[in-house]
Amino acid sequence: MNAQPLLNYINKYISLTEEETLFLISKVTFRKYLKGQYIVQQGDICKKQCFIISGCTKTFYMDAGGQEHIVLFAIEDWWTSDMGSFITQAPADFNVQCIENTELIQITYEDNEEILREIPKLERFFRKIVESAYAASQKRIIRSFSLTAKEQYLFFKEQYPTIEQRVPQYMIASYLGITKEFFSKIKSQLAIEE
Amino acid sequence: MNAQPLLNYINKYISLTEEETLFLISKVTFRKYLKGQYIVQQGDICKKQCFIISGCTKTFYMDAGGQEHIVLFAIEDWWTSDMGSFITQAPADFNVQCIENTELIQITYEDNEEILREIPKLERFFRKIVESAYAASQKRIIRSFSLTAKEQYLFFKEQYPTIEQRVPQYMIASYLGITKEFFSKIKSQLAIEE
DNA sequence: TAAAAATGTTAATCTATATTAACTATATTT
DNA sequence: AAATATAGTTAATATAGATTAACATTTTTA
Incomplete structure (x- = not known):
């Protein structure tokens, strides 16, 4: 089992003992x-x-009309799950699906609790990760209220330049909360503008 | 200094020793x-x-055009801050303003780190609080994509029945991401429907 | 390599919500 | 109590983005 990428990731921020x-x-x-x-x-x-x-995953909600709404993409060195369901152990509101062949490391709810109880500096580390995910999520809400779709797209390109290359365009449209047709229109407008 | 409400809140979920x-x-x-x-x-x-x-606060972003966009209301027994700025100690994107006279307990960044380092069960407790705030924020994103403004309003009423009574209507419109005029229209439609 | 499936584009029309503006009602201050 | 500021409503018009539909391109499968 190759846990090295996870260890590298953690060691970028904190150091674990051999035993930990x-x-x-x-x-x-x-x-x-x-x-x-x-x-x-x-x-x-x-x-x-x-x-x-x-690999790469998308986290999305399928609405009553059968439409997908993507909340999150995740790639190498990111965490993914349905956080709401994971913490409450209640039925998930979201789907998490692989959009590339994906290799990952999984931790069950119980093991996660045990790991974090045993290794307080990891608990601290994860608290901070969730804090920043929460802060990012709040900023995303604001962007969806205060920016036009075109502006949100430009922001997305800038913030996640690699993801745009990896996922189909219609998923980016879904992430931005617009239809693929309108997304197409935006791109052709931007192409004309430069 | 009356810390009792904070202690009551914490003791609902975990128990602290006298010393802690x-x-x-x-x-x-x-x-x-x-x-x-x-x-x-x-x-x-x-x-x-x-x-x-x-008391009661609102957390909002003021956009380039001078428009307020509310991300969050907070009332008794809730936490509030600009999480992004708090954790990075970088300039805040948001304003937090009191919309009633408000009494609160404050913890500085450094003291917060120290408290959580000293009392691991509090760190665990706060990790879980942030996890659920994050999960709630993701659900809010999805609602803004998959529900009409009217549906979002009905959801808001149901989820935060007390807040609707306490804050001006135009702030609810801002929280829902719509104008006060359109919000007014929605309410009158709902009044006719029953 | 042809067929089928998935993805992406364009254009016409439609709709939810924004904007503007004028007005009413409710608080707050003088 | 009048004056002023703040909140909320209504209605006409405008617009960002949705919907529909037809077609083009790329990828996958047979």
């Missing part, structure tokens, strides 16, 4: 998914938090 | 604000996290 590292490794599992497979489905209980080693 | 309680109390400060006063202003560094004892 071994304990962490003993609690996590490695898993591969193929493109198209679901990590979590709406209605399931989200049992695991996932750290992506390679 | 005294340590916590020694680190926090009490403060009153008048209606209209700002706890944080856009561009300031957000130095404190606030636990509201009484």
Whole structure:
């Protein structure tokens, strides 16, 4: 089992002892998914938090009319799950699906609690990660209220330049909260402007 | 200094020893604000996290055109701050303003880190609070994409029945991401429907 | 390599919500 | 109590973005 990417990621911010590292490794599992497979489905209980080693996922909500609304993309070195379902162990509102073949490290709810209880500096580290995810989410709400779709797209390109290359355009439209047709129009307008 | 509401709140979920309680109390400060006063202003560094004892605040972004966009209301037993600025100690994107006379307990960034380092079960507790705030924020994004303004309003009424009574209507419109005129139209439609 | 499926584009028309403006009602201050 | 500021409503018009539909391109599968 190759936990090295997770350890590298953690060691960028804090240092774990040999013993802590071994304990962490003993609690996590490695898993591969193929493109198209679901990590979590709406209605399931989200049992695991996932750290992506390679690949790409989308987290989306399927509304009553069958339309997908993407909240989040995740790539290498990101965490993904349905946080709401994971923490309450209630049925998920979101789907998490692989949009590339994806390798990841999974941690169950119980193991996560145990790891963080045993290693307080990891608990501290994760608190801070969630704090910044929350802050980013609040900023995203504001952008969706105060920017036009075109402005939001330019922001997205700038903030996630690599994701735009990796995922189909209609998913970017979904992430921006617009239709693929309107997204297409925006892109052609921008192409004319320069 | 009356820290009792904060202690009651914490004790609903975890129990602190006498010693831990005294340590916590020694680190926090009490403060009153008048209606209209700002706890944080856009561009300031957000130095404190606030636990509201009484009163009500709004957290909003003022866009280039001078329009307010409310991300969050907070009332008794809620936390408020500009989380992004608080954790990075970088200039705030948001304003936090009192919309009633407000009494609260403040914790500085440094004291917060110290309290959570000293009392691991509090760190755990706060990690979970932030996790649920994050999950709620993701759900809010989805609602803004998949529901009409009228549906979002009905959801808001149901989820925060007390807030609607306490704050001016134009702020609810701002929270919902619509103009006060359109909000007025929605309400009159709903009044006709029943 | 042909067929099928998935993805992306263009254009016409429609709709939810914004904008503007004029007005009414409610608080706050003098 | 009058004056002023703040909040809320109504209605006409304007617009960003949705919907529909037809077509073009790329990718996957047989």
